[in-house]
């Protein structure tokens with residue numbers, strides 16, 4: 001990666017991941033001197049995510065097809081093993097080669113002119129004479145964007161809001177196996193194995209991803225994902241014992257909604273650092289793309305054209321997750337498996353599942369897709 005040619009930046013972004021790299025590309029294209037810091041040694045190192053893109057994320061940022069695998073549907077398994085298949089016309093998810101995608105986004109940001117400073121950890125900073133000075137680095141900037149993830153050090157250093165509610169996810173990557181139907185993200189609802197979230201088996205890009213995440217209980221009780229128990233549940237179907245393990249990962253996923261405050265003078269948060277993760281689906285990449293880019297645009301308008309304060313502008317634009325936050329609380333209560341077995345195959349639950357997985361298509365879309373694809377849900381056993 002290039003060394004900085006100067007220490008004075010218009011914009012320093014902490015975090016070279018989905019939000020930070022897209023923000024860097026945008027701001028550099030618009031003419032700002034941009035530096036991006038990341039504690040990692042190189043882009044794509046230590047991937048912490050499954051990396052599934054919903055279609056809206058794929059539409060927001062074009063990722064080379066060679067780095068993705070298109071998955072048209074979601075298969076939801078009830079605790080008793082019966083399943084429900086969901087599709088929507090024209091909709092798909094993209095599994096990604098996440099490390100490759102990070103390298104692609106980093107190259108794009110660098111090509112736009114951003115300086116990528118990998119192996120540089122942000123430890124603290126202070127506002128001095130309208131500039132943010134970064135502790136221990138000699139770097140200074142007119143504006144600082146914190147895109148440094150769920151446990152943001154930028155938020156901590158500047159007294160901003162911090163995520164307090166998390167899902168905990170663990171995942172193992174295996175070599176690719178033909179036992180996993182590639183037309184589906186396989187999602188397991190099971191209150192005993194995955195209270196407050198779900199387990200998944202994903203036909204990834206040249207590999208298979210298997211993971212499980214859990215939330216805290218409704219009254220804050222600690223829960224930990226039990227990967228071994230989940231593997232025992234899915235192994236009879238997918239025979240993963242035949243597959244070599246390629247990688248393991250784990251991480252917290254913010255699920256408490258937007259943090260507050262989001263900004264202070266010349267400092268703004270975005271991506272996971274701002275709590276921009278759907279509390280229900282735990283998807284954060286689409287929001288990181290969309291609002292990382294918007295935050296960069298607002299900072300450019302502020303610095304280049306006397307536009308409104310970026311913090312105030314983004315407070316108006318960042319989503320607040322109203323109904324999804326409510327559903328998150330209900331799901332964290334972990335309804336009993338017997339209830340899930342009964343409820344999953346009722347029309348209201350099918351419509352809800354369709355809304356959760358296919359977003360704007362909503363309930364009406366669910367009906368349309370059922371008609372269009374004869375998707376009176378196909379039922380079966382795992």
Ligand SMILES: Cc1cc2nc3c(=O)[nH]c(=O)nc-3n(C[C@H](O)[C@H](O)[C@H](O)COP(=O)(O)OP(=O)(O)OC[C@H]3O[C@@H](n4cnc5c(N)ncnc54)[C@H](O)[C@@H]3O)c2cc1C
Nearest residue numbers: 015017018019039049050052122149169251271272284285
């Ligand atoms: C197990 C798991 C599975 C997930 N699966 C999906 C999924 O399939 N689809 C989806 O949409 N979302 C998923 N998510 C959520 C998604 O990964 C996040 O929402 C997304 O990565 C947020 O991007 P970001 O750029 O805001 O932050 P991050 O991707 O967390 O990146 C933050 C960056 O900041 C750097 N950094 C942190 N602290 C410092 C510091 N002090 N100094 C310098 N650099 C620092 C880190 O090295 C990192 O590169 C998953 C999360 C987990 C944990």
